[in-house]
Amino acid sequence: MLKVILSVLLLALITTLVGYQQLQATINSPLNITTPTQFEVEKGTGFNKLCKQWQAKGWLNSCWRYQVVAKLDPTLTDLKAGLYELTNTSVINNIKKINNGEQLSFSFTIIEGQNLREVIAAIANAPQLNNNLNTEQLAQQIRGEDTHLEGWLFPDTYHYHSNDTATSLLKRAAEKMQQTLAQAWQQRDKNVPYKNAYEALIMASIIEKETGLASERPLIAAVFVNRLNANMRLQTDPTVIYGLGEGFDGDIKRKDLRDYTPYNTYRIKGLPPTPIAMPSKAAILAALNPPKTEYVYFVAKGDGSHQFSTTLKQHNAAVKTYILNKTN
Template sequence: MIRVLVRLALLALVAALAAVAALAWYAQRPLVWDGEAVEFTLRPGTALRQATRQIAAAGVPVEPALMGLIGRVAVDGTKLQAGSYAFRSGLTPVELLEMMTRGDVTLREVRLIEGWTWRQARAALAAHPDLLQEAAALDDAQLLARIGSDAPFAEGWFFPDTYLFARGDSDLSVLRRAHHAMQAQLAQAWQNRTADLPYRSPQDALIMASIIEKETGTATDRPMIASVFVNRLRVGMPLQTDPTVIYGLGERFDGNLTRAHLRADTPYNTYTRGGLPPTPIALPGRAAIDAALNPAPSPYYYFVARGDGSSEFSRTLAEHNRAVDRFQRRPAKSERK
């Protein structure tokens, strides 16, 4: 009887060792298939067995039952991280599971561009095919509340940059990151600002930065353009900047800014109203923020575009009129001849 039990025990041990060897062989055997990498999105809370079934259905030749065993004895299958993955032919089952426990997700990107309006930024996010669209149904106040912001308006409060995300991430998560980035950039620049600037708050500086962003054709001109606007604020001169008027026109603007537009009063018409407009008019980048908070010291109150992207700066209206004649009016007359 004892001999029989010993033999049975030995057979069971041999069978167990064979099973372990077979599992180890399967765990290290490359998974091979024809075609491109298989993209797979793991949703939060998905269990290992369910995940491996979905991976098999997507085209990766895995055995869900064996993957479950590997997830219990070799890789901690309870720690799968949600996200989008790209599985390439030649991966072993262990490598595949390790990818999902490490969170080696594939990343997409979306760009928010300096000088874009908030409307343009929302449109870019809404058009991205890999973002989960949650913002579309929200107005600005609701959206700001969802991302935890107490900003009084959305315009200008999202930092223009390239944002990476996993396929299926929410557009709100990208906006939350862009908003926090703008808060951090503005706070840092505010701490390092020039003394005695005519701003009541960082929000005023953000508004000014957005104007500088829209007015600057050449990057090196930013601090000087900032100085013109700061000098005007200090003495109570209207800013008289076309981009604010255009922003106030909104979708009514057809690309042709007329004298009638400049005379028509709106909260954003800096020809008819003094001081800063009520909100930013675009998403300013860090260079524009720095220029707003560290303008170049200058005696200038006027500037005009030279036609090559740079600007001509003047101290007096008479100098400015001569610069306008030189760089804008006279070329226009010669073109008509």
């Protein structure tokens, strides 16, 4: 009898060891792929369906062993829909990646100084992004207001997952701009000549487009603020270019400066009706807290920097030096 009991115990022990080894082999068995591979888990996919999909692709030999493991660890059956990058690590590790919702992440960058047309064109080429934008009612779709969306998208890099919508991404950008502008408006110099925060956003967009060197944003802001205070026209080329829209061929002509558009600041006084680009936080801060200077002119030197002047005589001399290549 003792021998029978010992035999049974030995058999049980051997069976347990074999089972444990098989379990370990299953847990450590790699997914049969050679390179990282994208795989989409559709909504409603269950553990057994996932296993059969991978088996059909030849990524694993059979499902029953993994079904046993899932019985021992039910958390493995909690699959989250999305696009994942699978690797040749263990099958179980890849399943846990899906359990944890570690989806592939994509990014979209709104660049400082881009205008709305450029942002929308870039959105159309963003990978794995559901472009559900209504170009006829963008402002209403993104901000819930019947205004112009230009200037309201904060320049930054935004991360998203497969099949996220363009509206959800741009809403995040709009909310960040709203928060940034509201905070900066509260900290503004009380003497700046803007009726509201939106006018500051318009000015910030002009500063952004005029700035070649980040360090010059405050001085450029000071020039434009001084011009507004002196009831001088802003006379800034970027607003003219924006007003020309897709008709701009890369060269501003005399005719363009003479023609009246709401954005031709050589013809109108004050600010144009909307921003002309997406301004950075630095441009917003410069617009709302410009340094105290007497500069009312500046001209590009050709290296990204500008020559600032307080009188027309000084400005004309700078134009001769840096634009007409003439010196006295």
